Amino acid sequence: MDMFLSALTFAVSPISLCINLAGVILGILFGALPGLNGVVGVALLLPLTYNMNAAHGLMMLAGLYMGSTYGGSISAILLNCPGTGEAACTALNGNPLARTGRAREALSYSVLASGFGGLFGVIVMGLFTPILSKMALKFGPPELFLVCMAGLTVVGSLMGKSIGKGFFSVAFGLLLSIVGMDTITCNYRFTFGNLHLQSGLSLIPVSVGFFAIAEMLNLVCSAEEVSSVSEHKGNFKTLDALRDTLRRWKIALKSAVIGTIIGILPGTGGAIASFIAYGEAKRTSKEADLFGKGSADGIIAPESANNAAVGGSFVPLLSLGIPGSATSAIIFGALTVHGLIPGPKLFAEHGDIVYALTLGLFLSTILMMVVGLGGVSIFSKILNIRTRYIVPAVLAFSVIGAYSARNSMFDVLIAVIFGIIGLLFKRNQIPIAPSVLGMILGNMAEQNLRRSLTVAHAKSLPIVSYILLRPISLVILVLLALLIYGNMKTALRAKNEE
Amino acid sequence: MMRKKISLALVCLTIGLLSGCSQKTAEAPKETSAKTQETTRESAATYPEKNINFIIPYSAGGGTDSLMRLMTAAMEPDLGKSLVVSNKPGGLGQVGLTELASAKPDGYTIGALSNLDHILVLLTGENVSYDYDSFEYVGAINTTVxxxxxxxxxxxxxxxxxxxxxxxxxxxxxxxxxxxxxxxxxxxxxxxxxxxxxxxxxxxxxxxxxxxxxxxxxxxxxxxxxxxxxxxxxxxxxxxxxxxxxxxxGEIPTMKEQGYDVATETYRVITAPKGTPEEVLNRLEASIKSVTETDEFQEKMENMSEIYRFLGRSEVKERLDNDYQAMVTLLKENPNAFE
The missing domain is CATH 3.40.190.10 (Periplasmic binding protein-like II)
Structure with missing residues (x-):
């Protein structure tokens, strides 16, 4: 208890709050700018923390991680350019809502849901880390393969009107994930002798092209003077958004649970969490017909899930030293620089730092909500800026973002190419989100299936029984069946409407 | 409407061409190295006169990256100039090393590599445009197993x-x-x-x-x-x-002690392109040695659970030669080891 109190005093001290706030604001910026994201931000700030007090350094990085997860939704809602993969689903409903003049409403839903999910994830992390880390270990290659399959079923909720085009898009994404070194055998696939393709297509330039550049090209072609509706309808109040979000607590809570669990699983992250939460929300939402046209549920579900995944990803990181996401993998580096070795001993020997980090992350979430809500009316002014100013600015940031992830001009070229492909997709009403989903999950699904095959072969077990006859596999399988049923229903309903 | 479309296509094309061009210029200057060597020899005494680019062929936050960033930060006061780190990850270091191998050998572009990854890319990689002798190996500061x-x-x-x-x-x-x-x-x-x-x-x-x-x-x-x-x-x-x-x-026995003849270790090697003037290489070696010898630096390394071991130019080359031979022998006896 003493330790908790001293950690609390530490976390609310002015200097800690300032560092925390700096991390959160930087995070929101990194998240909102296309091409930059939490991974890039945390990597850039990491050397800065070498000479800081360990708890302060971790607090700043964790705050940045939390802020960036929310920040992606700002550009997703206002410009239809999700700054991160985590915000891809948010754009599907946030942008249509903004286009009808309800941008401030959409932004408020997003920040409130992010805050709710974030707090949920942190509370779970603070209270149940030792128990949940045991659960994380139960997920081996077969379970992770089935989780990927569950993720892929969500494509049914993303495909819009045409089933054929939806499947084309997800297949395209899966194909992209094959390019590069086959990580199981170290052989190269589809690299066409190009050195830069050996490490595969990186998700950042592809999604920058697909989302940001394609949207800007589309704007230019449609020759609208202002990117969206310039008037804001009605006198919207933050309190209304809060009441509205609270009314939808079931969706927010379910998505937060999904997000936390996905966050705990090794190698996953907020993007997968938000896709699965989105699919699940569409299956059960009362306003399922509004999905894709500006549903509040469709904003709340992915935003709650991706911020909940932040707290979730710290669970295996702190208790086992296994990072749950790409961003927490870099935070792992920050821990070790200060001589903090994650694992059971961390809690015994450095409990003060664990408490300070958890409380810091809790405060980061609250600071994020304050900054986010305060910024709603400022952010929404972006919509009043003329297209001719928006387009060059977004394109410039896209190029910088695509370059900075790997310091590679080749990645800029990839972003431009995928910008053009994205434009073709948009012009032919092919949904883009399934491609991104396929690209994120393709690699993971393939690797885990092949690891399962390798182990099953070594143990001379038939592959089907090796994958299925495990307790957690059976649970996921039931969920998988439900998801397939639900998504088929939505896909077919969309077909009938056509 | 139409005009906008055309100008847009032009913009895209220019961006594409630009990115293509800059790649070519980066790979070109190999032949001119002899000439630049002459001119840089005179200025080697005053090296460095400007900031040094430091290529890390792995992503930010990884083992090589953390250690090398710690070292480059310590070298800055000693050299009086900045070492600008850029991560160029990909293909087990191949992407970054391709760029390093073709950089101007004037001491203003140097980098780091990981011993076994480097050797395995050379022996089993595809489209490797450089070889073992494309680099000068300046030194190493750690070892890990x-x-x-x-x-x-x-x-x-x-x-x-x-x-x-x-x-x-x-x-x-x-x-x-x-x-x-x-x-x-x-x-x-x-x-x-x-x-x-x-x-x-x-x-x-x-x-x-x-x-x-x-x-x-x-x-x-x-x-x-x-x-x-x-x-x-x-x-x-x-x-x-x-x-x-x-x-x-110390409590963990080695393979060798238990009767299995295996001995491998991993260390990060500070590397410069072939043809970098002797004086520059010696200056870098001396700087690395002096800044990493301090207790303060070694304490930081210890916190990262890295073990300090300095190897100078000749020692690091010898170690690498041995590792290279071991891998060649392995591949000779078991050509399918990496299939």
Whole structure:
């Protein structure tokens, strides 16, 4: 208890709050700018923390991680350019809502849901880390393969009107994930002798092209003077958004649970969490017909899930030293620089730092909500800026973002190419989100299936029984069946409407 | 409308062309190296006169990156100029090293590499445009070893238990690995022990740890920094791949002690393109030595669970030559080791 109190005093001290706030604001910026994201931000700030007090350094990085997860939704809602993969689903409903003049409403839903999910994830992390880390270990290659399959079923909720085009898009994404070194055998696939393709297509330039550049090209072609509706309808109040979000607590809570669990699983992250939460929300939402046209549920579900995944990803990181996401993998580096070795001993020997980090992350979430809500009316002014100013600015940031992830001009070229492909997709009403989903999950699904095959072969077990006859596999399988049923229903309903 | 479309296409084209061009210029200047060597020789006494680019061919936050950023930051006051770090990850370091090999050899573009990754790219990589002699190896400041660990569920309490079991059940022991270095190490061990195990490739140490702690595989090859993490859990370190015991993991016997002739280690080598003036190389070597010798620096390394070991130019070349020969021999005896 003493330790908790001293950690609390530490976390609310002015200097800690300032560092925390700096991390959160930087995070929101990194998240909102296309091409930059939490991974890039945390990597850039990491050397800065070498000479800081360990708890302060971790607090700043964790705050940045939390802020960036929310920040992606700002550009997703206002410009239809999700700054991160985590915000891809948010754009599907946030942008249509903004286009009808309800941008401030959409932004408020997003920040409130992010805050709710974030707090949920942190509370779970603070209270149940030792128990949940045991659960994380139960997920081996077969379970992770089935989780990927569950993720892929969500494509049914993303495909819009045409089933054929939806499947084309997800297949395209899966194909992209094959390019590069086959990580199981170290052989190269589809690299066409190009050195830069050996490490595969990186998700950042592809999604920058697909989302940001394609949207800007589309704007230019449609020759609208202002990117969206310039008037804001009605006198919207933050309190209304809060009441509205609270009314939808079931969706927010379910998505937060999904997000936390996905966050705990090794190698996953907020993007997968938000896709699965989105699919699940569409299956059960009362306003399922509004999905894709500006549903509040469709904003709340992915935003709650991706911020909940932040707290979730710290669970295996702190208790086992296994990072749950790409961003927490870099935070792992920050821990070790200060001589903090994650694992059971961390809690015994450095409990003060664990408490300070958890409380810091809790405060980061609250600071994020304050900054986010305060910024709603400022952010929404972006919509009043003329297209001719928006387009060059977004394109410039896209190029910088695509370059900075790997310091590679080749990645800029990839972003431009995928910008053009994205434009073709948009012009032919092919949904883009399934491609991104396929690209994120393709690699993971393939690797885990092949690891399962390798182990099953070594143990001379038939592959089907090796994958299925495990307790957690059976649970996921039931969920998988439900998801397939639900998504088929939505896909077919969309077909009938056509 | 139409005009906008056309101008847009032009913009895209220009961006595309620009990115193509800059790549070509970066790869071009190999032939001019002799000439630049002449001119830089005179200025070597005053080196460095401007900031130095430092290429790390791995992503930010990784093992090579953390260590090299620590070192470059320490070198800045000594050299009086900044070392500008850029990460160029891809293909086990091949992307960044391609750029380093073709950079102007004037001491203003240097970088780092990881010994076994570098050698394995040279021996088994595709489209490798440089060779072993495209670089000057300036020095190394660390050494680390990998450790073979086993989950307790199979009762492998020692390396001999594992070997005995593997001999009776060929191919049935599963070993989680990540990266080509681990493939080489397991192949060397298989050869030395006369056994056959099944490797299961993971994305990184974290995933391997998850697999072995969760009992999804029988064993895992992990960096020595994970030894402290598994303490008190159902995983036993069986042997270290290093040639000799390291003090931080002094309780873990080496493969050699247990009768299996395997000795590998990993270290990061500070590297410059071939043709960099002698004076510049000596200046860099001296700077690395002086800034890393301090207690303060070594304490920081210790916190990162890195072990300090300085190797100068001639020593590092000798080590690399030995590693290179070991890998050539492995591939000669077992050409399919990496298939």
């Amino acid at each position: 990998n450790v073979l660990m086993a989950n307790d569920q199979n009762g492998f309490k020692s390396l001999d238990d594992l070997v005995a079991y593997a001999k009776e059940n060929p191919g049935s022991v599963t070993v989680a690995i990540s990266g080509k270095t681990h493939i080489a190490e397991v192949a060397l061990f298989e050869q030395a022990a006369g056994i056959d195990v099944t490797t299961v490739m993971q994305e990184g140490g974290g995933e391997s740890l998850n697999a072995v702690l969760g009992g999804h595989v029988d064993c895992a090859v992990l960096d020595k920094k994970f030894v402290a993490q598994v303490e008190g859990q159902a995983v036993t370190p069986l042997a270290s791949f290093g040639g000799e015991r390291l003090s931080v993991i």
